[in-house]
Amino acid sequence: MTELAPGATDSAADLAEDATESADDVRVDVAALGDQLLGTWAETRRVARALAGNAELHKLEGLTHHEHRERVFGQLKYLVDHKAVHRAFPKELGGDEDHGGNIAGFEELVTADPSLQIKAGVQWGLFGAAVLHLGTEEHHAKWLPGIMSLEVPGCFAMTEIGHGSDVASIATTATYDPETEEFVIHTPFKAAWKEFIGNAAKDGLAAVVFAQLITKGVNHGVHALYVPLRDPDTKDFLPGVGGQDDGVKGGLNGIDNGRLHFDHVRVPRTNLLNRYGSVAADGTYSSPIASPGRRFFTMLGTLVQGRVSLDGAATAASKLALSAAIHYASERRQFNASSETAEEVLLDYQRHQRRLLPRLATVYAMNFAHEQLLEKFDGVFSGRADTDKDRQDLETLAAALKPLATWNALDILQECREACGGAGFIMENRFASLRADLDIYVTFEGDNNVLLQLVAKRLLNDYAKEFRGMGVGALAKFALGQAAGVAYKTGLGAVAQFVRDSGRAQRAALALRDEDTQRLLLADRVQTMVAQTAQALHGANSLPQAEAAARFNAHQNELIEAAYAHAELLQWEAFTEALAGVEDPGTKKVLTWLRDLFGLTLIEKHLSWYLMNGRLSMQRGRTVGEYINRLLARLRPHALDLVDAFGYGPEHVRAPIATGGEAERQDEAAEYYAALRAAGAEPRREKQARTAKAKG
Template sequence: MSTTTQRPVTSVDDAGDPRLDADVAVDIAHLSEVLLGHYPELRLAARRLMADERFHRIEGQPVPEHRERVLGQLRLLAAEGDVHRSFPERFGGAGDHGGFLARFEELGHADPSLQIKSGVQWGLFASAIYHLGTERNHDDFLPGALSVAVPGVFAMTETGHGSDVAAIGTTATYDEDSEEFVIHTPFRAAWKDYLGNAAVHGTAAVVFARLVTQGVDHGVHAFYVPIRDESTMAFLPGVGGEDDGLKGGLNGIDNGRLWFDNVRIPRTNLLNRYGDVTPAGVYESPIDSPGRRFFTMLGTLVQGRVSLDGAAVVAARLGLTIAITYGNQRRQFASGAPGEEVVILDYAEHQRRLLPLLAETYAAGFAHEDLLAAFDDVFSGRNDTPESREDLETLAAALKPTSTWHALTTLQVSREACGGAGFLAENRLTGLRADMDVYATFEGDNTVLLQLVGKRLLADYGHSLKHLDATKVARVVAERAADAARYRTPLVRAIQTISDVGDPRRSAGQLRETTTQRELLVDRVETMVADIAQALRPSQKASAQEAAALFNAHQHELVEAARAHAELVQWESFTAALERVTDPSTRQILTWVRDLFGLTLIERHLTWYLLNGRLSTGRARTVTSYIDRLLARLRPHAQDLVDAFGYEQAHLRAPIASGAEAERQDEARAYYKAQRAAGDAPIPEKHHR
């Protein structure tokens, strides 16, 4: 049901922007439906479950008690939480991969530790068995993993090799005589580290190790390895480990380290979808190329990055809902009216801090829904091709770093925007910020992931030139150089300046056009990629060492190009989402939010646009002034835009966003008003004669 009558645009304001009737407002119910994305019922059901206090984090709880509480909650989820959706029907699932992640992303409302522990159990441990194993593995290992009868460990990362999985040191050597694999940790740096469930609760692990048989190393494969006696919870013979100890956040999860001293497991404990060993020790694989086999195996685990992207969006939404709600109630410093103080969200700088982050959060949310749809298309089998899998992996590698960094920034700014109240644990902002911190480095270090995206952009650029002969390639390169030279001369900037003279509205009007924003964002990505490709051309004829050194010299530019690409993806997703908003006034307000996001990106990279001649100095000034106008325009709708996220107090659980601050302010205002009316107010010293 709509909460606002649909109203068309009726006029134009003094900046040349469309203006709506004075009573226009966000249709919160409609916008909430749009924001729920592809799985509205599943998300709402998960939120209802997370409103149950049985799942809520108890702030300040000692680590051992927090860990046990989260384990109990995990078992409650297994019984009540519909957590098996992505698994086959014969194991109680529905083959619904996107729906599984949509529900997972909502768990952060209760406690991010519960969210991540469930991700370890079902998103990593059980999913590795499912995606990397065959039917024999499924029958043997999935029932215990899904029911949490077997709390599991996903043992990939090593102390000495985090994101570089291909270089891990743990070995799994096949013994033909006993038909067993021998799992071994050859040196200290090969200890498995930072593993959820490893310190206390885990009784089995999916261990990633180098498969060696008949003297040949066939690269990294996954093995199911029991690690603890289920009755005593003591390590099994040959298995050792230790607690990682107190962490910066997520202390409801028992992270720890594991090592193996020639631990023997049956040959059939190899998760053998992509590689197997016969009883005689012969290695077999449906994929001949070791490199392609490795990346195919890791590609099946991309859901971790997809889910973290969505979880980061939820965290940013929570933080902004708390901060903007508080900012709409907290009063500070005198206004022009006698005895009245100003609501802090009315201050321009407060709007500058929070509203661009709100716009970026909307963009991140819409981009995540597109990522979730791509993920479900691939894993459902509807569009499962090598190309679509590569596209999915690239998209996840672009968005996960962008959204997790954004969430960290948003939570920190939200905390500061709430002053001392934001620092109190009861208001959750510091706890959410601490729990989110590790999101930037697990399931792939953000910088490393962006490097992968940059390499894909370079590969795509190279493919675009492959069909050209040497003469045409030279012509393209020359045209690109001429284009760069043209933009870096004063001519283009002068043309912009002349066209804008005497009419700032014309400059602002062009900047708010969808085509102008797209051109500026696309041009930055394309130019950066082409410049890097040109700089790296000598590596084609260089030695391996020289080529590596040249690539390293341009690594920063490559990462920045990948970030620009991710920002463009978010902007495009936001722009496409506007078409799904059917209420005209809501769509107009959301278009302003999109414009704020796009122009904030341009302002963020204004130096690049100026140095590369894409904007004149005059038009660059217009970017900032138009952002200021957008902030003022969006200020009246800020509360509606966060209310549309659909969170109740049971999800926020922050007293400063509960209405308590408004009650305090109203009480204070009433007190001073009564004092003035009665004539009892003391006379300020400066007015006393």
């Protein structure tokens, strides 16, 4: 690390450093960066984006919810006709068995209309996927052709009014009757009604219904059954099936969400999707998985693609918002602070950079983390990497990234809307519409807080395995970051000491921009939070059930915060690993600045934790914000290149303020005033006139 020259000041060193880092020859290779962002399934994404750019698939604002539903259902047929729904299905049925490519293509539909993306997800990603992954080849041959062709629109009937994210406790029952060899589907009370079910209000002809499977007086837990809902000709509910329309919602009104209930509805024994659990004609239950708990999580794990796709769709929507907001901020002018004749471009204001550029860094981190998640997903579902550990890792990764991506998307859409002022509130510029549609993403396919709790439990289990046998005293030392070689397993204790103790701001800045330092600070926070919570919960398993639950509940928030920190670290690591794949020097330098901005923004966000836990001194804490501001200045000239690399054209962004309209207005205004000045016809301001009069 470079020492300061004798007599040099920190500010002089900072300026020298900035001059070196901000060299004029730094350029971004937009095309190459765009290819990298497209990832493994680049060609599939290009095809999907071309399709999503067609006006036939675009959301039309101002439609009634009935009109929007009709339009979206017609768009599903458009997708079928253009072979956009077949990628994940078996080759013998006309599919590609390309699971990663299927998700990559599907999530791009959010650029056309989020209602279309979710409606397609209900039909082929939930209803069809449940038959594919929970059923047998016999079920595939019988039902998948109609599902793939849209001849049989369907529902995924899992969620109940009384048990949203607690699927294991749903109350709908499927009781086997050996005399008729049928299952009797029944919702015993209103809290057991299936709620917020896509396609339930109008279009669904059948459903995969999740219910407690009961045979010979034994409840074998949640299983899935194929249940017809409506007469294909009249579209009326079949006997025993009922429901209600959820009506107008806060967003996604192109989807006919509704409630379903069943009054002793009978289906054949063979309608049980029995890949993981079968019932013989005499009612005998059997399963290849002996443990009921493991069987339940294995069945639900096959449906993880919903969370994977929402992570990607939220990332895509965030890219659209930032593309529009940054283009607008590069053209819109306001206030003439530095010139008598020219107003300032919004993006030249530091505050505007603070609002948008850290969020741009976040979206890059989301992009690279999602690509890793998608590769993990494809590895499991293709069978290349399909061990129990692989599946657990996939479920944990999806449960970690989906919450951050969907929460970040709402934050980004809101900030971009505000950054565009009143223009951002006009519906044609899409911020308000996209935010309304994505609002529900944070609570479906798993409520975000519940998902993070699942991640936290996995972290605690891993911690317990790693440190099993350690005494309470040793655990306490770990929690305080004192156990040498344990808390700082990366061997970066010296770097941490440097950050805490070095006396000059410039040296602290050099340390903070160091990749290993950022990793240390982010990882140490996760490790310490997990260790502290583990220590607090130590021995809870041996307590009576009520006391154990109370102990866990007292530390639930800490658990979820630890899981959130873990997910942030995953995103930072994904961004850092992606840097290794950048060949162009200029692009690599700019992306490194962007990664540093992401990492230091996280550290600044949690600065109180680092200060209270002695990881940073007060002086070092002040340096974080100062260095972020320097990074913003370096990144400002590259902001347009960084959003253009997303690869979305005007047909995807569809925000008039970001597609040249604002630039035309600004140019027209500038030409008008320039002509007045050239002709000597520009009126003098009152203050100028008074000054001239006084001098005269």
